[in-house]
Amino acid sequence: MTSTPTAGKAGRRRDPEKDAQILQATLDVLAETDYADVTIELVAARAGAGRHTIYRRWEGKDELILAAIACTDSADLGPDGLPDTGTLRSDLLALLDPNWMGGSERRLRILSSVSAMITRTPSAVDAVTKAIVDPSTAAYRFLIQRAVDRGEYALPHNLDALAQVIPSMAAYRAFFMQQVVDEEFMLSIIDGVVLAALREPSAANR
Amino acid sequence: MTSTPTAGKAGRRRDPEKDAQILQATLDVLAETDYADVTIELVAARAGAGRHTIYRRWEGKDELILAAIACTDSADLGPDGLPDTGTLRSDLLALLDPNWMGGSERRLRILSSVSAMITRTPSAVDAVTKAIVDPSTAAYRFLIQRAVDRGEYALPHNLDALAQVIPSMAAYRAFFMQQVVDEEFMLSIIDGVVLAALREPSAANR
DNA sequence: AGATTGCGGCACTGTGTAGTGCCGTATTAG
């Protein structure tokens, strides 16, 4: 009711810009350091805000981080943002360049930082799942499904499992092995696992 | 030189049992809570030791945790500890029962807790890689290679990539999705990804 | 025995950070 900006109240209005700036700053810090090292002080400084401005909007640190995760930009993982090169192999590979390095590498870092939070804050699982895990899986599922639809491959035995291969293996490598997710690695997964698990359609191809 | 237990020194000897008890307690706490929540106090209490006894043996918290990781028991992942049921499928599945739930689930929790440490302590990567990541991958590589050797499957295009599939996907699921790694899930990976990516050998099989 | 070191328990210091209160200033409604 009174949540509209133009409520019949006196006083200065909250700057809607600030919300976005603070959430972005939170994601930045989260992408750079660990969850435990994310201090409100740091976020406030990064956002050019006072701590009060943060506490006025969110209950505490956890609420802030949850809100930030929820607004992670995953637009590039929607059907419209995905590459369409003609073959599944180059589609999957295309997802690497401006995406893994621009969008998804950031997502991966955030995912990694938030992992510490996941183990103790149950609601963090939902936030991460909705904002990061599900969109990633959905993107790969979409690409594979489209390749099947166009007759490039037969419908696999378990599409959901296959769609999780790349996000899982990329996360494992970047995260636990601290090694770069580069083209060479992606190719080894794409050719050695994903495409290897797919079969040509029953009708002869090529 | 003077490192042997019977050095010509006066005074009470260090209890070698204590080292093991403290490291085990560290792993226990690490498996139950997050890295940030691992307090020396907690470890000491769990080990029935005083904090001094810990600080006398290790420089600080990080050294302690690194030492604990290094002594993670991965004997069950050596060739002698692995199942040998006759088929790759049941070998992979057999690794789930007393192993994923007994040994590897614990390893997974530890892996997850330590992830926060990985991002800031470079040496943690080595410790985790040596103690947990490499042995797991090696175990799956061994099982697949053996199946190839006995003629069950042809040598895959990329054995290393395939050997990482299960640890990666299990970690991703347990860790980021906070869902159980049960038989149903394992079967979906085994049948939907790993075995799907393997081909019968050139000579007709069965 | 006497000296020396290990051990558990307690108290203490130092540090870092979440969260709050206050102040001066800016914005907006009436």
Add this chain to the structure above:
DNA sequence: CTAATACGGCACTACACAGTGCCGCAATCT
């Protein structure tokens, strides 16, 4: 105008934990 609210900056409290010193006791060497 005045009142009310937002904002940045600063100071302050509360708390948790790393790391250390001290005490009394136990074990082992000469």
